[in-house]
Amino acid sequence: MTATTLFQRTSGPLGAPTLLLGGSLGSNLDMWRPQLAAFGDRLRVVRFDHRGHGGSPVPPGPYSIEDLGRDVLALLDRLGIERASYCGLSLGGMVGMWMAAHAPGRIDKLVLICTAAHLPPADSWRSRAEQVRTGGMGSIADAVLGRWFTPRYRAALPARVAPYRAMIAACPAEGYAGCCEAIAAMDQLADLPRITAPTLVIAGADDPATPPEHGERIHAGIAGSRLVVLQGAAHLANAEQPDAVSQLILDHVRSDD
Numbered sequence: 058m059t060a061t062t063l064f065q066r067t068s069g070p071l072g073a074p075t076l077l078l079g080g081s082l083g084s085n086l087d088m089w090r091p092q093l094a095a096f097g098d099r100l101r102v103v104r105f106d107h108r109g110h111g112g113s114p115v116p117p118g119p120y121s122i123e124d125l126g127r128d129v130l131a132l133l134d135r136l137g138i139e140r141a142s143y144c145g146l147s148l149g150g151m152v153g154m155w156m157a158a159h160a161p162g163r164i165d166k167l168v169l170i171c172t173a174a175h176l177p178p179a180d181s182w183r184s185r186a187e188q189v190r191t192g193g194m195g196s197i198a199d200a201v202l203g204r205w206f207t208p209r210y211r212a213a214l215p216a217r218v219a220p221y222r223a224m225i226a227a228c229p230a231e232g233y234a235g236c237c238e239a240i241a242a243m244d245q246l247a248d249l250p251r252i253t254a255p256t257l258v259i260a261g262a263d264d265p266a267t268p269p270e271h272g273e274r275i276h277a278g279i280a281g282s283r284l285v286v287l288q289g290a291a292h293l294a295n296a297e298q299p300d301a302v303s304q305l306i307l308d309h310v311r312s313d314d
C-alpha cells in the first residue's frame with residue numbers, strides 16, 4: 058500500500074524537541090491552534106492532516122489505522138526526522154498507538170487524548186460512513202459538534218465553537234468515511250502491552266464519544282502510563298481546556314523519563 062503524502066505545517070525552533078500532532082476525525086491541523094502559543098519556542102511542532110482530511114490528498118476509502126500510521130512514518134522520513142514525540146487526539150491517538158506499537162524506534166514520548174484502542178459497534182461507524190457518502194458532511198456536523206464540546210461551553214461561547222462546525226463541514230466526505238471504516242475495523246487492545254514509549258493518557262470526564270473508560274483501558278494496557286481525567290471537557294479537550302492540556306503535554310514531552 059502506497060503512503061499518502063500528508064499536508065503538514067511545522068513551527069518552533071530547530072533544535073527544540075519535536076512533537077507531532079495528529080487530530081480528530083473530521084478535523085484539520087487548525088484544531089491544535091489552542092496549543093500553539095503555549096508551545097511557542099519550547100517545541101518544534103509538526104501538525105499534520107490525516108489522509109482524507111484538510112489539505113491532504115483524499116484516496117478512495119476504506120482506510121485502515123495501519124494506512125494512516127504508515128502515512129505518518131512516511132512524513133517523518135520526508136522531513137528527515139528519525140524519532141519524535143507524538144500527541145494524538147481521538148483518531149490521532151489511534152494512529153499514535155499503532156505507531157508506538159509497530160515502529161517503537163520512531164516514537165519518543167506518547168500522549169493519547171480522548172481516544173480508544175477499540176471503539177465498537179463497528180456497524181455504527183459503517184453507517185456513519187454511508188451517511189456522509191450519501192448526505193454529505195452537513196448531515197452530521199451538528200451531531201459531531203455535540204460530542205466535541207460540552208453543552209455548557211457551546212451555550213457560553215458560540216463564537217468560539219462556530220469555526221469547529223465549519224471545520225467539520227469542510228472535511229471531504231470520502232476522507233471522513235474512509236477513516237470511519239478504519240475505526241470500525243480497529244482493535245488495538247492486544248497491541249497495547251507492546252508500547253514502551255512513556256505514555257500520558259488524557260480523558261475528558263464529559264466525553265460522550267470516547268468516555269473515560271476507554272482511557273482507563275489504554276492506561277491498564279500500557280505499562281508505566283499515567284492517566285489524567287479532565288473535568289469540564291468533552292471530546293475536543295484540547296480546545297475546551299487548552300491551558301490544562303497544553304501544560305500536561307509540555308510537562309510530559311519535556312520530562313526526563
Ligand SMILES: O=C(O)CC1=CCC(=O)O1
Binds near residue numbers: 080081149201
Ligand atoms: O464521534 C465522533 O465524532 C468523535 C470521534 C470518535 C473518533 C474520532 O476521531 O472522533
